[in-house]
Amino acid sequence: MFDYKAPSQLLKDKAILVTGAGDGIGRAAAITYAKHGATVILLGRTTKKLEAVYDYIEKQQYPQAAIVPLNLDGAAGHDYLELANTIESEFGHLDGILHNASLLGERTNLANYDPVLFEQVMRVNVTSQLLLNQALLPLMQKADNASIIFTSSGVGRKAKANWGAYAISKFATEAMMQLLSSELQSLSPNVRANAINPGATRTNMRASAYPDEDPTTLPEAEDIMPLYLYLMGDDSLNVNGQSLDAQ
Numbered sequence: 384m385f386d387y388k389a390p391s392q393l394l395k396d397k398a399i400l401v402t403g404a405g406d407g408i409g410r411a412a413a414i415t416y417a418k419h420g421a422t423v424i425l426l427g428r429t430t431k432k433l434e435a436v437y438d439y440i441e442k443q444q445y446p447q448a449a450i451v452p453l454n455l456d457g458a459a460g461h462d463y464l465e466l467a468n469t470i471e472s473e474f475g476h477l478d479g480i481l482h483n484a485s486l487l488g489e490r491t492n493l494a495n496y497d498p499v500l501f502e503q504v505m506r507v508n509v510t511s512q513l514l515l516n517q518a519l520l521p522l523m524q525k526a527d528n529a530s531i532i533f534t535s536s537g538v539g540r541k542a543k544a545n546w547g548a549y550a551i552s553k554f555a556t557e558a559m560m561q562l563l564s565s566e567l568q569s570l571s572p573n574v575r576a577n578a579i580n581p582g583a584t585r586t587n588m589r590a591s592a593y594p595d596e597d598p599t600t601l602p603e604a605e606d607i608m609p610l611y612l613y614l615m616g617d618d619s620l621n622v623n624g625q626s627l628d629a630q
């Protein structure tokens with residue numbers, strides 16, 4: 384899928400929610416989806432960053448985006464309900480979710496891991512995905528075909544020392560994807576779920592995890608978009624329950 388060439392209007396008339404859409408891979412995915420015809424719903428915790436993505440999409444004359452400022456670390460049931468109600472009244476249904484927002488947490492061993500930070504990473508990286516899926520599944524069931532994409536990591540498949548809560552959260556994300564994809568087959572066969580491991584990509588998170596690395600040696604977020612397009616669009620209708628590498 385590294386060289387998948389998406390039709391220019393692959394995502395025309397689709398409404399797609401992207402979490403962590405203000406920066407890094409989420410920003411690139413939101414812009415790429417809009418470029419391919421989608422109406423993107425930009426969810427993130429820093430409104431200024433979301434506004435900058437919104438303005439960029441508008442300037443390019445892609446379909447008008449929507450902004451949802453939401454901190455996934457404190458979001459409660461009513462926030463998710465409100466989000467679902469807003470999407471229902473604006474679009475009537477939802478065709479895709481890219482679960483992309485994540486916290487890196489500490490790079491330290493488990494013996495010393497701050498338990499408060501551990502819970503925060505699990506809330507943002509795992510629990511919020513459950514709550515978003517629960518709130519938004521009814522809207523995805525109304526779509527012709529809908530795609531849920533989770534974001535994994537190399538350390539979500541093989542844990543390595545000092546990756547702490549982040550690695551555990553990515554293992555949990557892989558499990559959530561597998562559970563959901565098999566449960567959806569009977570519950571809602573029009574909705575599929577897969578995961579992407581982006582691989583080393585030039586973003587702020589990568590720079591925090593590897594401060595000594597030269598970022599110019601890494602691909603940019605825009606370079607890994609073929610798989611993000613493939614899994615979101617209808618060319619991947621028969622792909623379900625897979626965890627794929629973007630590089």
Ligand SMILES: NC(=O)c1ccc[n+]([C@@H]2O[C@H](COP(=O)([O-])OP(=O)(O)OC[C@H]3O[C@@H](n4cnc5c(N)ncnc54)[C@H](OP(=O)(O)O)[C@@H]3O)[C@@H](O)[C@H]2O)c1
Pocket residue numbers: 402403404405406407408409426427428429432453454455456457482483484485486507534535536537580581582583584585586587588589
């Ligand atoms: N870059 C890599 O090499 C790499 C490798 C493997 C996996 N990944 C995964 O790829 C995804 C994107 O990572 P990235 O590298 O693009 O990281 P990034 O540049 O740090 O972006 C992460 C995004 O998540 C948002 N976010 C964090 N906490 C949030 C919260 N509490 N509520 C709402 N939004 C929140 C951030 O918002 P703010 O900008 O407002 O802080 C930001 O937009 C993550 O799931 C990451 O684990 C990345």
